[in-house]
Amino acid sequence: MTNITSNARSPHIYQVVLGCTTFVLTLPFVVFHIHRYPLGSTGAVLVGALLMVICTVIDSSRVYTVIGNTNNLKTTFLRWGMMVISSYFEREQLIDHLLDRLFPLRLPFVQWLLRVSVTSSLLASLFTNDVTCILLTPLLLKKWIEQKRDARELKTLLLAIATQANIGSTLTIFGNPQMALIASKSNAFVNQHSRLELKTCVIYLWFPIFVVWLVNFAFLLLHHQLALRISGQSSSTLSQNELGNINQQHLSLLPNKTTHETSSSLNQEQAVSIKSQSDYQPSNSRLFKFILFIVIIAIIALLFASNEKVRFDIGLIPVGAAIVLFLADAFVNHRSPTVILQRIDWNILILFFGIFIWLDGLNSTGIPSRIWAALNLDTASFQHIPSLFLLYAFILIGSNIFSNVPLTILILEQIQPDGDHLNLVLYLAFLTTIAGNLTLFGSVANLIVAQKALTSSLQYKFDFWTYLKYGFVTTLVLSLIGLFIIYGLVEAIN
Template identity: 30%
Template sequence: MKLASIHKVLLGSVAFGTFWMLAVFPAVPFLPIGRTAGSLLGAMLMIIFHVISPAQAYDSIDLPILGLLFGTMVVSIYLERANMFMHLGRLLSWKSRGGKDLLCRVCLVSAFASALFTNDTTCIVLTEFVLKLARQHNLPAKPFLLALASSANIGSSATPIGNPQNLVIAVESKISFLKFFFHIAPAMLIGVVVNIVIILCMFWKDLSGKSKEDRIEEGVVEDEDVISHKFSPARMSHMSPPPEELTAMHGAPDMQWCLTEEELILKVSVYVVAIGMLVALLMGLDMSWTAITAALALMVIDFRDAGPCLDKVSYTLLIFFCGMFITVDGFNRTGIPSAFWNFMEPYARINHTSGVIVLSLVILLLSNLGSNVPTVLLLGGQVASSAAAISPGAETRSWLILAWVSTVAGNFTLLGSAANLIVCEQAHRSQTHGYNLSFWEHIVFGVPSTIIVTAISLPLIKEY
């Protein structure tokens, strides 16, 4: 695509820049409207400036991605109602040998969960839980929040349903679920281990908690409070919700399950449906409709008003993605991304090691300038077309490299991944265990972790 007219390029850049600024700094003094409103503002400016038409804006919204996110969030809500957190709390705390052991468990659990239920959903579900766990052991929240976000991002790379950009890649490339998994799983496993080592090295002295007796004397949260944790939806806002909203989010009495035979049947059904969803995905069925079908099946099996569960879905996150899709498509129509790729393409061919390095650097840069999903939307087709000229195997490898690097690149800065933003917002919003994870606190860890994990694991993604 050639560069558009000068006024379209300038106005499109202004709209995209507005979106980017509010995504990084949602509470800027002159426009403290938050990330969700910021994404809608960017989309609206694209239309007002005639960079994109209203019809094109609607067409740019990727419904399969929104459907997958919605479905997995609903399934996660029902899994929480089936006491998933109680079992998870026991798993993380069982015979724990201190902060270092606990951090390793958080990394492994979040990586595994993200591969199955997306990194965004994992971070939505686990952030406040991890805050409680850290406080229970009298440990600082920062290493655990960084461990959760970074491991969730790395773990999500292993499957097409692990994150939104992987879903885009799976749909566009038509790579099957199993093929995608077997190609990226080795890099993911090595990446998780390397990331754990980096976190332990950076926070070794901080990961030593006090004895249980000392924690009780200081009023630190106890086991029962951790395992009784309730799911609360992500709010893509820099403001904390009012107390009455917190009460609703953490569950009113009518949301609790009674200890009856009917409850046991329902709980078993929840796990059976969740496993069935994974089996269907492995069979190659449509990922979005599989997740939505599983969500609706759980609502029917529950046999009660689904409103309270649906209220917990993070609609602000879904709206954020809608605005982002429109903004990115508008920016793509300015021709700037295409011009950039045309300049870099001769140096980024994956049949040479230097080309793979250049391509990875380009993906890393763009993923942190405009997030990883927009990067895949902007570059995916062009990168694949360039690789297809080499061989069909090279085309498949280019998609997998794009999936791996764009996912790991999410750990570079807070803006690199929506999962990072979710952890940041959820932690800041918590009324009882809140922690403000700043942009700079994250980048001190994110830069070395991203570079080292990418460099060590990238050679494992080969052409088969």
């Protein structure tokens, strides 16, 4: 891989000090939500990137080089394309119809849990874990409340949505941000065998993910049984007050789906908002829904068929698919793509650009490469158990300190373009994703589920310690199981 973070000369000592200081000072604001100073992850990353330039840790002209790097743009294009496609699926309410069929009244909770786990995992593999939790959590909570289910199921239900979405997102190269990063950046490896492609995920990761998914499902069942035992055998259903005006409150759960009450005194801004909302209503065209399914199947087929002779770009294929949907929507439904474009989470895309610059500044100090070398990970053979355990600990701890996306970028920048890196790429993809289940802050998907539960009519607080009690032990077990299955598969296949 071409290392975009390598400088022509060694950095001065003041650049090393300022670069590391900037990184350390901004990191807490990136990882945690600090109420007193609510910068948010994107704002904090942009501040960090600005400080890297102001402090001359990196040159201002390098900002354009980093942003314009082919692999960085591929990652951003991939995310944008899948966001557009998921927005069309949301608009057509295809997931709503699916849930209506999957969750009838008086369904035993074991069946509820199984169907939530399957749905969450599969949707995450197609539309990313973050988008899945945004779409699925409020819909499942609404259905759960409407059916007046046992309140002791709620905690296990929320854990299932988050953890199984994270696990399922490892099935494809567009399932989560770190998978997309690894896929795009590993494309520059000289050895094609070392690249993370869609068929590589199918060959090496589907079986460990399936086993881990089953074990996590067993843990969820055990968690529910313990909850029943602790709370006693008395039934605990939701009161009528908790169920009051659920339709109105459910609309507030859905991102960017604000309902405006019509009145004679509507101002211009409200009128525009209502017009946008009406344009986002599902179409009555079966043809367009059919095209939606064909497009998502085509993306998977093309990326799976990509090879050295005929290469389908992982960034341009989703973008091309999104543009095809723009055309189809215009010709079939006579609708403009403007409303869809307005609903794209541009905050995420800007976050990626900020992270690229922010981490390039840290990499330019040489500290990450020194740590990597000090742990002997630069020359380690991950076919040996001691070095494998060292990598395991490094990724698991680092993902929950730095967050999995920044850690993934830092590790990828230490890998040379030549050599066989397949085992490292697979371990990195699997462990950074599963590590997201360790704590509530380990994955954005976890935080989304917690936020949706809090803003629902239940106002349920799914806090850090509630999550940690389940996530800590289970993640250690699941990550070790998957790690050794991948190790065995790599040894057996190669």
